[in-house]
Amino acid sequence: MKTKSLLVLFFLIGIISLTAQDNCSKFYPMTEGVSMEYTNYNKKGKVEGISSYKVTETNTVGNTTNATMAINLKDEKGKEIYSTDYKLSCTGNMVTLDYESLLPSDMMNQYGDMDIEISGNDIEIPNDLRVGQNLNDANVTMKIGMSGINMNIAVDMLNRKVEKKESVTTPAGTYDCYVVYSENQSKMMMANQVYPSRVWLAEGVGMVKQETYKKNGDLMSSTLLTAYSN
Template sequence: MKKHLILFGITLIMSSFVTAQECSKYYPMIEGASFEYTNYNKKGKSQGISKYQVTQVETSGDVTKATMAIELIDEKGKEIYKTDYNFTCTGNMVTVDYKSLIPSSMFEQYEGLEMDVSGTDLELPNDLSVGQQLADANVSVKVSIGGMNMNTTIDLINRKVEKKESVSTPAGTFDCYVIYSENKMKAMMVNQTFPSRVWFAEGIGMIKQESFNQNGKSMGTTVLTKYSK
């Protein structure tokens, strides 16, 4: 498995737009917003792209819910998988569906098979600050193959806001908070932990993600290559 590896009368439209923007700093909860990421292996070779689009946004009281559609495409331009996940903004917190934690390589490996998925959602506060500790998250995937269950668990632990940093991608240059976490993966008899860093920019969301092996060497990166809101 590849280990490397993100959503109206005029008055109603405007009020919904403002409410969503105020609610979420790091996830643009705007219908039609789209984002394209390119995935690179440790040698810098493109491994395909991931396309995200916010397809629905609903606000009720102080809660805004959005749906993000995802299309995964391999390096040859072949569609690997289509899915969607939800995220919710309440008060000062955005909660992202735990399904978003599943690596694209897993969708490719288990293409055509039914997956039973459970977990704990990912939380991202609006008021990030350097040194801040963030809650853990996890996802568990069970796949039945020939009467045998293949179980994979991914835990995001030791999450913290590590630093502020400017980062450049083909989509532009962005001021970001860098969130460090350790991704603990357990699959069959394999139990490994891989550090990861994610760069978040206000008003856009994830700009870059990089995974490392246990020796601190890069295993691959994902970068924002284009977006529209």
């Protein structure tokens, strides 16, 4: 259960990184029908899985845009390991995620009486990104309760900064990106770990590339945009 919980948590972190940019920001179009495919690699460049995202529904009421995103995660052999829909909304320059709908019903059925609560602060990507800019911290917390025992898992995204601009070529195309650095601090029981990361963001597309490192700077894993359709 511990491993499963960690996988779900870090998958949610990835979701927030992708959806924190939308049509309220020029860095990601929250438009019905837009789809993205990301391939996940280990430190040796071997494929570990593929994540697919698709905006299935959008509507605008006043100055708030709401959307439903379908997500599918498969392992390196193509076997589905996670699938769900979740909702997000955007007003001004801020995205709000419906955290409860991120929990798939099959996972809830599997764990029966286990109680899971997810909360956090959204990742903000302002329209006026510039090199050297410091960005607000963000966090996600998961509280798991079963048979009177509670386990808390938290990930804080700290020291976020726009490092540089860089061109990135992927199977989906070539993109001019802003590179955003952060330090992801995970807390689970008595264990605290820090994983620095970089995200490459392109206007009109969102995340194009992501790398996660050990504390000493060695690459742990990476994610690459391998297909994009609007």
